[in-house]
Amino acid sequence: MPEKKIIISVGGSVERAVKGDYDINVKAVLTEAWQYTLQSRVSINLSLFLVLFFGMVVSFIASSFFGGIEVVIEDPQLLQIINIIVTIAVWPFMAGIEMMGVYHAINKPTQTKMILSFLHRGSWVALCALLTSLLISIGFQLLIIPGVLLAVLLSLTVPLVVEKKLTPMQAIILSIKALRFKVMPLLSIYTVLFMALFSLVLPVALLVESTFAPIAIVVFLFGFSYLAPWYYNVKGILYRDIFGVFVDESTTYSDLTNTIETKPATKSTDHNDSDDTFSA
Template sequence: MQEISAQNPYSPPQSDLQSSPSALAVPSVEEALARGYDFSIGEVISEAWKRVKGMKGLLIAATLVYIVAIQTISFAFGLALGLGFGVTESQTPMGQVAQVIASILAGAVCYPLAAGVAMLGIRRAADQKVSFDEMFSHFGLFVPLLVTGLLMTLLMYAGLLLLIIPGLYLSLAYQLAIPLAVERKLSPWQALEASRKAITRHWFKILGLYLTLCLITFLSMLPLGIGLVWTVPLLIISGGVLYRKIFGVLPPAN
């Protein structure tokens, strides 16, 4: 096994590396970006599907907590911005702007919960202990997650407003920024850049992965939405598998 420098802030203790096959050679972010990676769409989805068993209830519950939280907070921000309860208010130009602002603010407040959902998928992909408490364990990183999320949103909106294509590129390229800010404790800009550099290497293939997952999720909604019980966990764990293949996953802190 290649020796990992003790000065590397991302390196786990050697004794912990035996706990999971995925942790046998966890690289630093810089090493992961330098070594590159590859994957097949079918391989990622197949592996994620095998890991859905035993996770459906937990991941569905986590998703519902996130949805309820973001809807409730968005409604509260809407009231604060003067939307009120009237339908006509939200149809005015100012009302539509207020709705967008309320949604952005609600999403920003809920980034720790979004990180929790992502980390559940990553923990499962790395065969690590998965607990519902993960959903609420990242509020200590509220400020860096808030800054990461707001920077991400600002840059994506700027890209969409300018030429559209840069915004679409960044919307996918920043997909791993939030989990990187949590799992590797990167600064907001470091997390955004690490995610962008990693995903750019196989941008179109990753786009194909998420389009395939979106199609599977859409089809699962047709029979009264029952299939979402399987496809929502599949979507979350697939993101975890992709993250593990690119960066590896450090053992959780004790």
């Protein structure tokens, strides 16, 4: 008889998450994510560069159909259309970067080619990105605080669509249900990351017209090469601790032995029965 495949659940679980049965230690999350960043940041940085370049190409091509970039910038409606097009094109690849943080959180190595690994969920990811962006934009238009809260509550929707195979609406609802219990710790974590970004951008803004502008830009790029992986590693750890990650038993997780729960590799109730492709 063939050996029965076993998977292990690392971290939290959906069942406990919707009950608020999890803890977030702000310092511990930031520290652990920083350690992962120091160990491996090349894959995320290279992937971000490739996706950014691809997004610029898509934006340039799409803008050319509307008369050029100058025309698009001057027309808010055209600019919004371009943003939607770029979001749809880019986010299927961004899902791979999001999952790099999750993989680091369970001590699995990552490579740049991971940006191609989840394209089978690409249509769902793009739709999820559009919906979350719309909700957050509405929140900011109403008042700043609702927009910030929605940005926090919806920050883990893409991994849910990819790893738990949920539909965008299921991921949005589950993310809000689970994360609402720990808004303040989550807000504290994202505030630290935002302040780190602000501290990198400020010198560039102040020195942009001076002879020190090149130095400020170099410092920004160097700092951002650490900040971006740190951000995605933080999200990966939060996802692991809140929703849990199902992985093959053959992988060793020496740093997470206290959070491992063995389960048979049958279809999980955390996964949705939806297909990996989306058709309107």
